[in-house]
Amino acid sequence: MAGRGRASGSGAVALVLLLVCLVGCGGKPAATTDRKDLQRVLDRRASAVLDRDRTAFLRTGALSWFENLRGVPLASWSYRVTALHQSGDTTATADVELRYQVQGYDKAPVTAGRTLTLSREQDGQWYVDAETPAEKSAQQLWDQGEVAVVRGAHSLVLGVGQTSEALHRYADLADRAVPAVTGAWGPDWVGHVVVLVPKSLDGMAGLLGSPASSYRGIAAVTTGEVGGAPNAPADRVIVNPDAYAVLGALGKQVVLTHETTHVATRAHTSAATPLWLSEGYADWVGYRGTGRTPDQAAPELARAVADDEVPQALPTDRDFGFSGDATKLAQAYEGGWLACRMIAGKWGEAKLGEFYRAVGDHRTRAGSVEGALKKVLGTTPEEFTEAWREYLRDQLG
Structure with a gap:
C-alpha cells in the first residue's frame, strides 16, 4: 500500500509539471x-x-x-x-x-x-x-483611392482618379472587344471582361507589384493564371492611362481587343505556349477586320525586310521583354502577328484556333509547337519557319 501511495504522489507531481510546461513554456x-x-x-x-x-x-x-x-x-x-x-x-x-x-x-x-x-x-x-x-x-485598386464603377454590356470597368466619361469610353471599347474576340476564338470562354483603370502609370505598377519602369510605354496588360481551370478567377485587364492616352481610336480598340483575347484564351495558354503564339494570336484578333495592312501594322519588320535583314527564326520569349530594346520588342510582336496571320490565310482561321489550343494543351514546352505543327497543320518547324520568312518578304517587301 505504501508503495502504491508513493507512485500516486509522483504521478501528481509529474502532472503538475506537465501543466506548468504547457501553460508557461513558449506561450x-x-x-x-x-x-x-x-x-x-x-x-x-x-x-x-x-x-x-x-x-x-x-x-x-x-x-x-x-x-x-x-x-x-x-x-x-x-x-x-x-x-x-x-x-x-x-x-x-x-x-x-x-x-x-x-x-x-x-x-x-x-x-x-x-x-x-x-x-x-x-x-x-x-x-x-x-x-x-x-x-x-500587389496593391488592390481600392488601396489607391475611391473606386468608381461603370457597367457595360460585356464589361465591368473599375477606376481610380478617372472621370465617369473616361470610364464609359473604356467600357464602350471593351464591349466592342468581347464580341470581336468571340467571333475569332469562339464562345468557349466567360464572354466578359474586368478592366482596371488606375490614375497613372505608378498606379498600374502598384496593381502589378512591379516597378513602373517595367511598364512605361505599355498601354495595358492582362493578369491571370495561365492554363487556368474553368473555375479560375477572371483575369483583369490593367490599363496604363499614360500610354493609353496617346493612342488613336484604332490603337485603343486594338489594345483592348488584344488584352480581351488573353482573357478568352487563358484556359488554353500554358507554359507550353511560346509568346510569339500567345501575343501574335492576340494581335491577330486585335487587327482582324480593321483593314490594317502588314506595312501599317508591322513597320519595324518592314524596315528590316527592306534592309535585307529578314529574321532567321521566330521570336523567342526573351525578345518580348518589356525592359529590352524597343525595336526588338516591336519586331517580336509583329513577327508573332504575321505568323498567326499566315496560318489563318494559308490553313484557315479555324485551324489557327485549333493550333493554338493544341500547343497550349501540351504538357510541356518541349515538343508542343512541333507536335501541333505536325498534327494540325501537317508541317515541320523547319518548313514553317521558312514559310514564315518567305511570307515576311512577300507581305513587307
Missing part, C-alpha cells in the same frame, strides 16, 4: 488563443465589408480603405490568418490571406496577401490599425 496556448481571437475579429470585418456596414467595420479597426470599396459589387470577402507576430502584450502584426469575388465576374476567389498592424484594446480584443498589401504582393 503556445496563449498564441493560439490570440490567433483564434484575431480570426474572429477578421470574420466580423469581412461581414462588415459585404454588408457595407461602416459601424461594424469600425468596431474591428480603422476605417482605412473601407469607403473606397463602396461601389465595387462583391459576391464574397474573407480573411485567413496565416501568421501572428506579437511584439508585446498589446501590439502585433499579422500575415493574412484575403479572398474575394466580384459579383457576376469571378467564378472563384481572387487571393491577395495582406499585412495587418494590430493593437489590443482594453477589453482584450485585437484592433486593426492598418491593412496593407503584404511584402512583394
Whole structure:
C-alpha cells in the first residue's frame, strides 16, 4: 500500500509539471488563443465589408480603405490568418490571406496577401490599425483611392482618379472587344471582361507589384493564371492611362481587343505556349477586320525586310521583354502577328484556333509547337519557319 501511495504522489507531481510546461513554456496556448481571437475579429470585418456596414467595420479597426470599396459589387470577402507576430502584450502584426469575388465576374476567389498592424484594446480584443498589401504582393485598386464603377454590356470597368466619361469610353471599347474576340476564338470562354483603370502609370505598377519602369510605354496588360481551370478567377485587364492616352481610336480598340483575347484564351495558354503564339494570336484578333495592312501594322519588320535583314527564326520569349530594346520588342510582336496571320490565310482561321489550343494543351514546352505543327497543320518547324520568312518578304517587301 505504501508503495502504491508513493507512485500516486509522483504521478501528481509529474502532472503538475506537465501543466506548468504547457501553460508557461513558449506561450503556445496563449498564441493560439490570440490567433483564434484575431480570426474572429477578421470574420466580423469581412461581414462588415459585404454588408457595407461602416459601424461594424469600425468596431474591428480603422476605417482605412473601407469607403473606397463602396461601389465595387462583391459576391464574397474573407480573411485567413496565416501568421501572428506579437511584439508585446498589446501590439502585433499579422500575415493574412484575403479572398474575394466580384459579383457576376469571378467564378472563384481572387487571393491577395495582406499585412495587418494590430493593437489590443482594453477589453482584450485585437484592433486593426492598418491593412496593407503584404511584402512583394500587389496593391488592390481600392488601396489607391475611391473606386468608381461603370457597367457595360460585356464589361465591368473599375477606376481610380478617372472621370465617369473616361470610364464609359473604356467600357464602350471593351464591349466592342468581347464580341470581336468571340467571333475569332469562339464562345468557349466567360464572354466578359474586368478592366482596371488606375490614375497613372505608378498606379498600374502598384496593381502589378512591379516597378513602373517595367511598364512605361505599355498601354495595358492582362493578369491571370495561365492554363487556368474553368473555375479560375477572371483575369483583369490593367490599363496604363499614360500610354493609353496617346493612342488613336484604332490603337485603343486594338489594345483592348488584344488584352480581351488573353482573357478568352487563358484556359488554353500554358507554359507550353511560346509568346510569339500567345501575343501574335492576340494581335491577330486585335487587327482582324480593321483593314490594317502588314506595312501599317508591322513597320519595324518592314524596315528590316527592306534592309535585307529578314529574321532567321521566330521570336523567342526573351525578345518580348518589356525592359529590352524597343525595336526588338516591336519586331517580336509583329513577327508573332504575321505568323498567326499566315496560318489563318494559308490553313484557315479555324485551324489557327485549333493550333493554338493544341500547343497550349501540351504538357510541356518541349515538343508542343512541333507536335501541333505536325498534327494540325501537317508541317515541320523547319518548313514553317521558312514559310514564315518567305511570307515576311512577300507581305513587307
